[in-house]
Amino acid sequence: MAAKVEKTNEEIFRQMEETSIKLMEEFKIQDSTSKSRGYICGGGFTYKLVPVGQPAPDDDSLVYTTQPQGCDPEAGMVECVLQNSAAKKELVEYPGYPAPIPREADSPASCPYRIVEIPSKGLGMVAARDLHFGELIISERPLMITPQRTIHSIKWMDSATPRQKQEAVYFESEKIHKVALERMEPEDKEAYMQLYNSHKHDGSGPIVGISRTNAYGVFALQGDEYGGVFKDASRINHSCSPNTFRHFDRLSLSMQMYAVREIKEGEEITAHYCDPLSPYAARRKALKPYGIRCDCPACLNPAKSDKIRYRISCVKDAIPAIVKWAGNPKLPDDLLLGPSLELLKLMEDEGLQASKAYERVLYHLFLIYSALTIIGTYELSEMNIYQHKWIQLQTFRLCTREDACVQLLTDAMQVGFAAQRRSEVTMKDEPKCD
Known part of the structure; x- marks a missing residue:
């Protein structure tokens, strides 16, 4: 049997660039029908081939980049879609970047969590053993980082309806996300597409729908907010009384989640998707797009909980x-x-x-x-x-x-x-x- 030949980084990135260009050509054919959807072209969706090792052009073209380069690659690489070259420059020139993922120095070999089926919630995360206050539960890089704001440079026709505008934005966003997805390793691409999608019926494509459902806010570059989708951290379900605290470390491009109280073995690990101190009605409205009907104690007795949370918010x-x-x-x-x-x-x-x-x-x-x-x-x-x-x-x-x-x-x-x-x-x- 012939020995497996490992590709060099340059070969890998060249293949990714070729995949991106091929998709661009396919999208040009799709764009020929954009007029019937109420807009002239997918403005702002410009991609340029950048030779490996050279900086992105100094313009407003979207930048696709795999990060971080040359640091802790076994911890995973992140496909990033950045609004322009200035955003990439700000990212890679951040003091101390790139850095290895923070880990517990004395953590046991076994993983502290398991991904399992949670009744009425789908897949979620539970403690694999008793976890104590301050314990690091997960330290993970995203599969993909993309801008959280919608495309703003589409050229609308006068006849475009609000529905056409929404569909056009989702259509153009899906193209942008598809390029990043196709640049991923096969196992990362599969992990991304297996995440839950709560936006199947609002015009979102499958890739954008998964991003809108699972992305955590990570950082801002050049005034634009970015979100990251994770293989495991995005499986964590919501609670208005979460037992974890999360922080995104920009230096290592990784999310850390810590236990903020004792968590028993088998207990579900939870995070918050909205402001836990908001009133019940506001939390319920914020969670509706995710298809979540929270059943935490605070949501089961909002008359009592709202008063307490208002006092705490003050x-x-x-x-x-x-x-x-x-x-x-x-x-x-x-x-x-x-x-x-x-x-x-x-x-x-x-x-x-x-x-x-x-x-x-x-x-x-x-x-x-x-x-x-x-x-x-x-x-x-x-x-x-x-x-x-x-x-x-x-x-x-x-x-x-x-x-x-x-x-x-x-x-x-x-x-x-x-x-x-x-x-x-x-x-x-x-x-x-x-």
Whole structure:
């Protein structure tokens, strides 16, 4: 049997370019009928052959590029459709790009999740073992990254109807996505096409429909928002009380998802597709295009949950108030502690540990306990609980531990100085024993 000959990168990319050009010729034939659909041509859909290793032309042609180049290829490559060459330049010249995918240094060999059938939801993700707060569940590059906005440069005929315009946009978008799909490796292409499509009846083509159903927002380039479709992460179902926090790392072109609370083996792993703090009616409207009727506890009892979530959405930065309280000996020691602990428990009961408001209250509690430690009311261990948890949440956002500690120390010093003055005033006012 003849040995398999591995293709060089140049050969692979040349084949991808030839596939793209062949599709362009096919689309030109399809474009000859565009007039009957209410528009003159697929404006903006210009593709130019760019030799491997050379920069894209400095114009507004769409750029198809496989990224990241030369870094961690075993973790997968991403087919990117970028609005223009300036967008590619911004992507590849980002400081530190490209970088390997972040992974847990001490993670076990076994995968922490499984893709299984979820009753009434189709395929979804469940925990393969018990997962703990802060544990990295998945670190994955997208199969495809494309612009999230619709094509804006189609030349409409005066007779074009709103329906024709919508169909034309979907038709042109399908062509753009098809080029990227055909550039993929066969197994990646198959994985993409097996994802769920909730847009089969609104004029979307199958490739665009899958993108509209499964894409997560990833980054912005030149003011345009982009979305990524993933093999496994796009299988994660929605919950208004998600048990994960996600962050897209632009340096490695990968999505990380972390557990924000304990997840038992076999429990479904969930993410949010809309703002969890929005009222039930707004969440239901946002989820309708996905064909989702959420059955989480918040959606089963919206009359109660809406009030709680509105209260949580009103949480603001309380650092000035904490500093003022810490330095005023006339104010009770537990003035801010009780309400903050109550609010934190409310968030945990509602399953909102992934919200920014939860981080904020954790931070407030750290500062409050740091002041109470100086005053002498509490031990250092109480403060450390909230400090550790807040720093862990910052690392989810790929904020360095050093940066998080600098912010924490700056605010803690401000509160600490106020608390120290409070202690000195209190001691001075205490009656002396004879």
